[in-house]
Amino acid sequence: MKTDEIADYFHQNLSPGSSVHVTSDPASASAITPRWNLWSSPTYVVAVKPALNSDVQKVIQYAAEKNIAFLTTGGGHGYSGTLGAIKAGIQLDMGNFNTVSVDVERNVMTAGGCLTLRDVADAAYAKGKSLTIGMCSKVGIGGATLGGGMGFYSGLYGLMSDSLLSVDIVTGTGELLTASDTENRELFWGIKGAGYNFGSVTSFTYRVQDQPNAGMVMNADMTFKGAQNESIWEFSKTMLESQPAELSLVFAMRYDPEVKDISIVVNAIYVGTLEEGKAVIEPLLKLDPTNVEISYIPWPEAPDAANYKITKITSAISFTNVPHAVNLYSISVKALAELTKHLYNVASTNPAVQGTLVTFTQYANQGFRDNSDGKMAARGRVGSAFPYRQPTVYAQTHGLSLDPSLADALDAFGKEICTMLLESSGQTQLELYTNFARGDEGPEAWYSAENLPRLQALKRRYDPKNIFSFYNPISSGE
Missing domain, CATH: 3.30.43.10 (Uridine Diphospho-n-acetylenolpyruvylglucosamine Reductase, domain 2)
Structure with a gap:
C-alpha cells in the first residue's frame, strides 16, 4: 500500500x-x-x-x-x-501510555506500556517501594517484562514478570483483554516469558515491595588485568551456588588497545549496608585491582552508576551491536582462562573485532526458585513461561561498533566465542535468555522444548494470523 x-x-x-x-x-x-x-x-x-x-x-x-x-x-x-x-x-x-501510579497500602504499581525501567524505579522509590529492574535504565518495561525481566533485585524478588499482577493486552485477534491470576490465566502464563508473541501490552500492574535497607545499595566497580582472570573466574564459580540473595555480579571482559591487554571489569551491587557489601566482595578487593570505585547510593541510581557509568553512556548512543548469548550452568575456570587467552590472541591482531565485549551476568538464585511454577501454584498464582530458573550465568558477547561495516566480523567472532562457551559447559543444547538473543537460535533455545507446545497452542488462540512474528517468534506449530 x-x-x-x-x-x-x-x-x-x-x-x-x-x-x-x-x-x-x-x-x-x-x-x-x-x-x-x-x-x-x-x-x-x-x-x-x-x-x-x-x-x-x-x-x-x-x-x-x-x-x-x-x-x-x-x-x-x-x-x-x-x-x-x-x-x-x-x-x-506506545509513547502516549506513559502514566505510573503506586498504591502504597496495597503494594501495587500500575505503569503504562512505554515507560522505562528508570521511570518505574523512580516512582517506586519515591513511595518507599522497590521491584526488580534491569541493568540498563533506558530499556522499556514492556520488552523486559514480556521476556521475563531480570536485574539486581532478582535474588530477592525474582523476575519482573514474577511480580506481575495483571496486564491489559490487545491480542493478535484485536481483542482487548486483561490477563491475570483470575482472568485469562493461560494467556497470563505465556505473557510472562514469551509475551511479545501474543499482543501489545498497554498497561502493566506489578506487586511492589517495601524497599530494604532504606532504599540504599552499594555499587562497586573494580578493574583487573587479564593475567588475573583465573582468580576472577574462581570467584564467579564460588558464587554460582552460594551467592547471597542481596548480591548481583557482572563480569565484563574486552581487549583494550590502549594498554594492549585484556581488561576485566567486575560490577557488584549489594542490597544492604556498605560494610556488609564490602565484606562480600573482599576476595576481589584482596586481588589488588588496578582501579576501585565504591559508592553507596539510592537503588534507582544503581544501573546508571554500574560499570563506571558505561551502560548509561552507551545506551544513549545508537550503535551497531551484534549480540550472541548462552546460558551457563557451571563454571570451568580452565575453559574461561582459555577463552580469555583466545580473546587476547584474536583481538590484539584484528582491529575489526576489538569492539567485542564479553559479559557474564550472575544473579542470586533465591528469587528465581521462590517463584517457580510449583511455588506460585501453592500461593494460588499463575506460573510463568520463563524456562530457566536454575543457577545460571548469562553469558553474552556484544559486537559493538560505530562502523556498520564491521558487523560481519563482529558477528562471526561473537558466534565463535559463544560456541566455545557452550562446549566448555558440557551442554549439547543451546539455551539462552530470549531478551539477549541474536535471533537465529530458535524457539526451543529461547522458550524450551518443554514449554513450546503450550506456547504454540496460545499462539493459535490469540494470534492465529501470526502478525506478532518479528521478535523471537513462536510458530503456531501447524
Missing part, C-alpha cells in the same frame, strides 16, 4: 489524542521513539502513537487486514536480529 493511504487511514480513524507520522519526514525523528541498535534494523513508512486502547486495536486490526508488518515499541532497546525482517512497516509507538 502507499504510505499516504496508510497515514490517511489513521488520521481519519484514531482518536484526537493520537498522532501519525510519515517516517520519510525528518520531523518525525523527534516525535517517535528512536531505535538503539543499528544492526538488523526494522524499517517503517508510518509511525503511529495511539492515545487509547481502542486506537491500539484499530492499528493492529488494520495491519492484520492489510498484511502490513508492524512492531510495538516502548524503550527502543530490543535488539534481536529477527526485527530486521520488518520492511516498510508500521511502528506502533
